[in-house]
Amino acid sequence: MSNSGILGFILVIINVIVSYKGFTNQIFFDGYKFEVDAVLKRKDYKRLVSSGFLHVNWQHLVFNMFSLYVFSDNIELVLGNGIFLLIYFISLIGGNLLSLLVHRHHGDYSAVGASGAVSGIIFAAIALQPSIGIGMFFIYIPGWLYGIVFVAVSIYGIKSQKDNIGHEAHLGGALVGMLAAIVCQPEVLRYNYIAILLITVPAIIFIYLIITKPHILLVDNLFVKNNLPYYTIDQKYNAEKKLEADTIDAILDKINRHGINSLSKREKDILNTYSKR
Structure with a gap:
């Protein structure tokens, strides 16, 4: 029996155990969630990792763990167990660092979830094999198309601030995971460079704009325009x-x-x- 996918399965189990404790113990949840002031002022850096094993509810947990389990097999098989774990954790930390950058002036901003790490695994798989399929409800979506749409939705989500989803962690984790896969197997650039560029270039440009022009972060709702004053x-x-x-x-x-x-x-x-x- 192949060992590919075993680490993904172990991470799923750990996430379920830790998240369940967070569901039932608010003190535990508050002590390990990502929070800007806790990281920047109290130097509680463990939250950059621990928050990735907590989730808001069962739906949040199941969606992330299903995505992780589906894509982990590909990365473990191609890159090995050690690189799989490396991509998982640097994507998790990278996603939270981007959230920290975007919300650095918002001390009580908090978030939880493995979305950054899972996004890193998904996009590492796309970098290695853009044609990898994502099947949902009898619909087949090519990996490269999913990646482009994902980046676009994440950028709009950060700018509009219309929901409570941590789009910054999604985008940061996805970019870190894809770049890590390229570093591990640079030859993929010869065969998959078009898909990789279509995904990474807009993401990198947007992150640059976050740093240099933070006032661009808000936009009107795409479908409902009003004449209210513009706020940064x-x-x-x-x-x-x-x-x-x-x-x-x-x-x-x-x-x-x-x-x-x-x-x-x-x-x-x-x-x-x-x-x-």
């Missing part, structure tokens, strides 16, 4: 923090005037969430 990502963050502070002040004032029993369930939930930070 820092202005939007500061506005959200002010709204949060005003909400907490209003709740505390209500407690002072009428007692804690006067709070609605929603107000109690807001206060409870704020007190855990």
Whole structure:
């Protein structure tokens, strides 16, 4: 029996065990999740790795672990177990470092998930074999096409900030994983250079723009345009923090005037969430 895929399976098991503990123990979850202030101010660098073994919910966990298991066999078989582990962990760290760069001024920004590491494995496989197929619901998607769409969606997700998905970790992990595979087998550039360039060039350009022109990070919704003032990502963050502070002040004032029993369930939930930070 071939040992290819065994490390991927072991990583799936570890992710399930650690994530389940995070589901059932909020203190454990908060102590190991990725958080900007914890990394930059408290120098808690273990979170760059530990956060990759936590997940928000079962759906998040199952999707990441299914993707990891499907693609891990290819990398282990072609590059070996040691290189597979190297790509997994440097992609995980690379994805979190890009998140840290994008949200470096947002101290309470937090995230969890193996998405950066899994993206690195997927894109390493695409670099080695762009024609590798991704089958979903009877639809076959060539790996190179999946990669182009993935990068485009990640860039839009970072710019629009319309959801809570860690697109930065996806993009950073994917780029690190692909580049690592190229370093390990540089000959793939002779045969797969078109697909590799179509994926890596826009990703690298966008990361450069994040560093040099951070105000480009926000765009209007693609389908709904409004005439509201344009805000940079820092202005939007500061506005959200002010709204949060005003909400907490209003709740505390209500407690002072009428007692804690006067709070609605929603107000109690807001206060409870704020007190855990």
